[in-house]
Amino acid sequence: MAKNIALKNGLIINGSGSPGYFGTVLIRDNKISILRGNQEYPKPDYEIDCTGKVITPGFIDLHSHSSLTIFGKPTHDPKVFQGVTTELVGIDGVSPVPFKTKTELERYIWLDSGFNDYPPEADWLKTVEYLNKIDNKVSVNIACMIGNGPLRIWGVGWNNIKATKNQIQNMRSVLRECMEEGAWGLSTGLDYPPGAYADTEELINLSKEAYKLDGFYHTHTRAKLITDKNILAPWDEAIEIGKKSGIPVHLTHYKQRDPGIGSYNDYLGLVENAREEGMDVTFDCYTYPYSGTTITILLPDWSKDGGPEALMNHLKSSISRKKMCQEINHNAFKENWLTNFKNKPNKILEGLSVSEIALFKDKDPCETLFDLLIDENLGISTVGLGNTPHSIPEFVKHPAGMIASDSLIFGDYPNPRTYGNFTKVISEFSRDDKILPIEDAIRKMTSFPAQRLGLSKKGLLLDGYDADIVVLNLAEVKAPATKNNPKLLSEGIEQVIVNGEFVIKDGVHTGNLPGKAIRRGINS
Numbered sequence: 001m002a003k004n005i006a007l008k009n010g011l012i013i014n015g016s017g018s019p020g021y022f023g024t025v026l027i028r029d030n031k032i033s034i035l036r037g038n039q040e041y042p043k044p045d046y047e048i049d050c051t052g053k054v055i056t057p058g059f060i061d062l063h064s065h066s067s068l069t070i071f072g073k074p075t076h077d078p079k080v081f082q083g084v085t086t087e088l089v090g091i092d093g094v095s096p097v098p099f100k101t102k103t104e105l106e107r108y109i110w111l112d113s114g115f116n117d118y119p120p121e122a123d124w125l126k127t128v129e130y131l132n133k134i135d136n137k138v139s140v141n142i143a144c145m146i147g148n149g150p151l152r153i154w155g156v157g158w159n160n161i162k163a164t165k166n167q168i169q170n171m172r173s174v175l176r177e178c179m180e181e182g183a184w185g186l187s188t189g190l191d192y193p194p195g196a197y198a199d200t201e202e203l204i205n206l207s208k209e210a211y212k213l214d215g216f217y218h219t220h221t222r223a224k225l226i227t228d229k230n231i232l233a234p235w236d237e238a239i240e241i242g243k244k245s246g247i248p249v250h251l252t253h254y255k256q257r258d259p260g261i262g263s264y265n266d267y268l269g270l271v272e273n274a275r276e277e278g279m280d281v282t283f284d285c286y287t288y289p290y291s292g293t294t295i296t297i298l299l300p301d302w303s304k305d306g307g308p309e310a311l312m313n314h315l316k317s318s319i320s321r322k323k324m325c326q327e328i329n330h331n332a333f334k335e336n337w338l339t340n341f342k343n344k345p346n347k348i349l350e351g352l353s354v355s356e357i358a359l360f361k362d363k364d365p366c367e368t369l370f371d372l373l374i375d376e377n378l379g380i381s382t383v384g385l386g387n388t389p390h391s392i393p394e395f396v397k398h399p400a401g402m403i404a405s406d407s408l409i410f411g412d413y414p415n416p417r418t419y420g421n422f423t424k425v426i427s428e429f430s431r432d433d434k435i436l437p438i439e440d441a442i443r444k445m446t447s448f449p450a451q452r453l454g455l456s457k458k459g460l461l462l463d464g465y466d467a468d469i470v471v472l473n474l475a476e477v478k479a480p481a482t483k484n485n486p487k488l489l490s491e492g493i494e495q496v497i498v499n500g501e502f503v504i505k506d507g508v509h510t511g512n513l514p515g516k517a518i519r520r521g522i523n524s
C-alpha cells in the first residue's frame, strides 16, 4: 500500500536542468507536491530527513534488455541501485511482442537468448497481454517499443526475402494495433536477423505508420553499411528514414565505434546537421567503453536465414562451419569475453575470450565457438571494447544526448555498465571530472528521456507528477563495477521510490514490486 511520505529538507534538483533549491517533497497517492524552504505539512506515515542529500526524479533508461529477464528477477537490483525507476524495453528491433503463436514467441526467445534470459513462463502474444504481466509484478516501470524483428516474423517470416507491398501493409497494421495497445514506437536492430533483412524502404513504410500515432524511431543502425569512404553510412540510413517518413529519430547507444577511424565530431556533426535542417534527432549513449550483445552477432546473416533451427543446423554442418569461419571477424575472438554459460561444466569459462577457451581446450577458435553455441543452445552473451574511450565524455555532454544503459542482466561477467551506467555519470562525469553540471546530468537521465518518449507525468519533480523519486548522497555516489568485477552494485543511492512506494529504503532493497507498465495514450 502506498503511504504518505515526506522527503524533508533536501536539495531538490527537479530534472529540468535548472539549479537545485531547498525544500521538501511530499508524496500522497503516487503524486508529488513540493514545498519550498521550511514550510509546515501534515504528519506523514514516513518522514525521511534529506538534509545534505539530493532529491531527483527517478532515472529513465531508454535502452534495457530486461523485457524477459525481469520476470525471473523482478526486484531488478542492478538497475534500482543506480536509481532507475523506468525502463524502455523492446529496443534493438528485439521486442517481446507481437507474435501469432506461442511457438513463434518461443523460437524468437531462443534465437535471442544471448540477449535476454528465458522468462519463467512465456504466456503472452499481444502487446496488451505482455504489458498486463508487468503491473505490480516488478520493481520498476516498463514501457515497450515494437521491434521490427517480430513485425517481420509476423508479416514476412524468418527468411531473408524482400517484403511485398501486401506484407508491408500487414506489418503496418500490426504495428498500429500494438501502439494502440500501449507501445511507444518502432525499434530496429539492423545487425540482428530477421529484422536485419528489412531494407530501407520497408523501414520508411513502418516508420510512417508509427509517426501517424506520434511514435518515434529508436534505432541500432546497420553496421555493414560502413565503408572506408563513409563511416557514417549506417546513421545516414537512419536520417533518411526520418526524412522520408517524418518520424523523430533516436540513435541508440551512439558512439565513435573504432579508435583511430574518424572523430567523434563526425558523429556529433551528423546529429547537429540533421537538427539544423529542422529534424527531431536525438541519441543516447552508455558510459563505459565496452559493448555487449549476443555472440551470434558474429555469425553471418545467412546463417540465421530461416530462424534458430536453421542456425543450429549450420552450426552442426562441417560445410557451413568452414564458410562461417571465413566470414567471422577473428579479432573479436581475442578482444571480447563470453558470459551467460548455463551448463555447469562450462561455468569455468565465464569471462574468458574465445581465444583463451580455444587454448584451454586445445582446439581451433572457430570450432570452439561453434561447439559452445551448440552446447549452450545459442544463449551466449559477449562483452568487449566497443567504442573510443576518450570520446565518451563528448557524447555524454552533447545537448542532443541522453544517458541509457544497454544493460544485459545475466551471466557472471556482464558488461559493468549494467551495474554502474547512471551512477558513473553522477560520480565521475559530473562530480569528479566536472564535464557537465549535476543539473544537466540529472536532466539527461530524467526529463529528457521522458520528453523523447512522450511521458507527461514523469521525469520532473513538479506538483502533480508521478512519485518516482531518488534520494542520493552526492559525496557517496559510486559505480564500483569494473570489467573484472562487474557485478558490484552502485552505492550512494539511498532512497528509491516507484509509484509512491519505497523500492530502496535507507540503502536496502525493500522487495516491493510497485512497477507498472506505461501504456502510450492510456496511463501515461
Ligand SMILES: [Zn+2]
Binding pocket: 092, 189, 220, 253
Ligand atoms: Zn543495440
